[in-house]
Amino acid sequence: MQLTPKHNIASALAMASCSLLSYQTLAEEQASVNDGWNVDAAIMYYGEQERVQAVEAIGNVQKSFGESSLLDMKLVVDSLTGASASGAVAQSDSQTFTRPSGNGEYTVAAGETPLDDTFQDTRVQLSANWQEILNADWTVNLGVYGSNEYDYLSLGLNAGVERSFNKNNTTLALSGAYTNDTVDPVGGRPVALSEMVFRSDYDGDDAYQAAFDATRLLGDDTKQTADMMVGVTQILNRNWLMQANYGFSSVSGYMTDPYKILSIVDGNGQSHGYRYENRPDTRTKHSVYILAKGALDKGVVDFSYRYNTDDWDIQAHTLETHYRYYFTPSLYGQLHLRYYQQQAAKFYQPFLRTGQVLPDYASADYRIGEMSTYTVGLKFGHRLSGGHELSYRIEYYQQNPENNGTEIPDELNNHDLFPSVKAIVAQISYSF
Template sequence: MQLTSKLTPKQSIASALAMASCSLLSQQASAQEPVPANDDWKVDAAIMYYGEQDRVQAVEAIGNVQKAFGEDSLLDMKIVVDSLTGASASGAVAQSISQTFTRPSGKGEYTVAPGETPLDDTFQDTRVQLSANWQEILNPDWTVNLGVYGSKEYDYLSLGLNAGVERSFNKNNTTLALSGAYTNDTVDPVGGRPVALSEMVFRGDYDGDDAFQAAFDATRLDGDDTKQTADVMLGVTQILNRNWLMQANYGFSSVSGYMTDPYKILSVVDGNGESHGYRYENRPDSRTKHSVFLLAKGALDSGVIDFSYRYNTDDWDIQAHTLETHYRYYFTPSLYGQLHLRYYQQQAAEFYQPFLRTEAVLPEYASADYRIGDMSAYTVGLKFGHRLSGGHELSYRIEYYQQNPENNGTDIPGELNNQDLFPSVKAIVAQISYSF
């Protein structure tokens, strides 16, 4: 079982949502796909569109190839190229008057209309991800794998290694798996890394460009920064009978380094709910995460069904529950349809605040990023696949995703009660895949 966990700040806006159905289930499912015969190549290609209403748009191309060497060795290689454009929520709150913000680069400004959620329209990037994994069957009981990973976008570089070992027992009805991964990420944001909780400066407050640039530079740190992630996962898969299997996994993750989103800000509001400026967010430089995943998967008379539950918790006080199911029905031996349902519920990080108050002492850590706030989300999707001659397969997937941020119990002052501070995020995912 290969363990991977890669989400850059920009990916987490779109890719994490567009791939909401991906979990340990996808790893288990891929492991059970037919291995290509010796000297044959198995190729999977897909193109996916992800679009949020009035926000982020993403187009992603995915290619995966497998090559068997003898009966014991398998090479798996993958390339992902995605392009993201659109606007993302900056973290500032809506106001009854228009608001003007300095762009992250310090070059230029953008204005948000009264009553609208402030969206940073500078969000755009292209990401290229490459990965390779080698699997070796040592004997009927032991299997090992080793992999490498790399991802590059304009302001983010991620490099990683992963390895795993599996041990089969009980006539191959029980499998224990232990896997680990290490990733080193380099962050070099446009305009530089903001000084924690420093104030946004505006060109109009200074007499000349030089004076403004000096003030802007004072809110920035020199150079890039790094983040290191170590993941460990222990899992067991048990075949219950000829139709059903169960899987249970425990995951541990330790992250250290730069985890602040350099493009997010917080509004500073008074007792009337009126904004008096903006500050750049700051997050802790360490995080420990635990996860538990349970899966039941069964073969029915004319299809396959699975149910899964995942629980996540960390020392940021984020707790999350995920319920998910897939039901695949075979209309004919070569034509199937699949229903996908997913529900997600999350408790906010301890330092999440939708805004700061002018009269309050500045906290050490604060973020208004709704992605680490209280929320619920659901996905409803359909997939249709057609098996062609020669073992080829063509499939289509369409899904609707809605994320519903919620107030974490913060008192809302004055005119902010007239604003939609926690707007829903709605998105469509469409994908076409071809395997041969």
């Protein structure tokens, strides 16, 4: 089953617009260690309570060529299993759902949040980026990206240019990325807001298959994303710098999650079937990001704020900080705190009502609903001889979905329609 690819275009843009100062420092370090080679390897575990589990292997290789060129290559392989919320609401009786493929059914116990236990996938991601310092003032870069899952293929390009002023104390950056995604869901793409069919309602397999096929569209579909980012980095003094970015993103194509559904409930909150969701095929996003980073007597600290808004009416605020403390020159600990708050998309609905005229767009996916999240993490690193480093990271993440103001019918008040999602992230990394 598909998980929306974790590749974030913003990360490609960040790579495309990294500061000249940090690049020069990295190149100098690489030139003195392993003849310009730098390798990072990591294994990460992500586990949600009673939901998705993921294991990810990450390999990153950087090679500097002289003092002006840097090649960065990355390989990510991850495996995901577990159960994902389908979008249906809990009921006082057990519920049976048709699997996305149309082959078979699964049953959810009374009072339980409906989770689709067919969630599984393996993803392979490759990316490469070339950075070139043209002279003391100009830096350019170019990157490519590819990611493949069972039902999702993503291919992209990114490029950027930087201009330094004021004795390299000020850097302006402009970068962009373009990605083309191909979606080929298991069982096919559902017809927008079509009703789920069940084998038990038909006399034979042929009649059921014909009814199921009527809820599906033939072939795959695509999505295109164009991103732009402009930013400035300013060194304030020998200990502090600030960075400010503005990002713009335009997305068009298939953005519906083919595996998400909505319950149809009556005035008492009892379910009378399910419909597949539908989302708009265009989306325009804006973001503003501000970062302050400083060197302390025995550590480094940063504070950041990000504001996101789009024409789906999703607005989000993110506050984040890292504080790294050096116990010795070779041993450090790092604290990570993050808070995120989001308002729901304008077409988000936790359920549909019987007798209601169907809207053009509707989704009960909690990921585009109203929510707040927080992350608390610790990381410890040990610098070894020869420029090597071993680090450990452990984080706790909690997501708290909230009602966006929808009136809840009687029966549904007996159930938790907005359950929290809790997860643990653990990672071991080795750099050499």
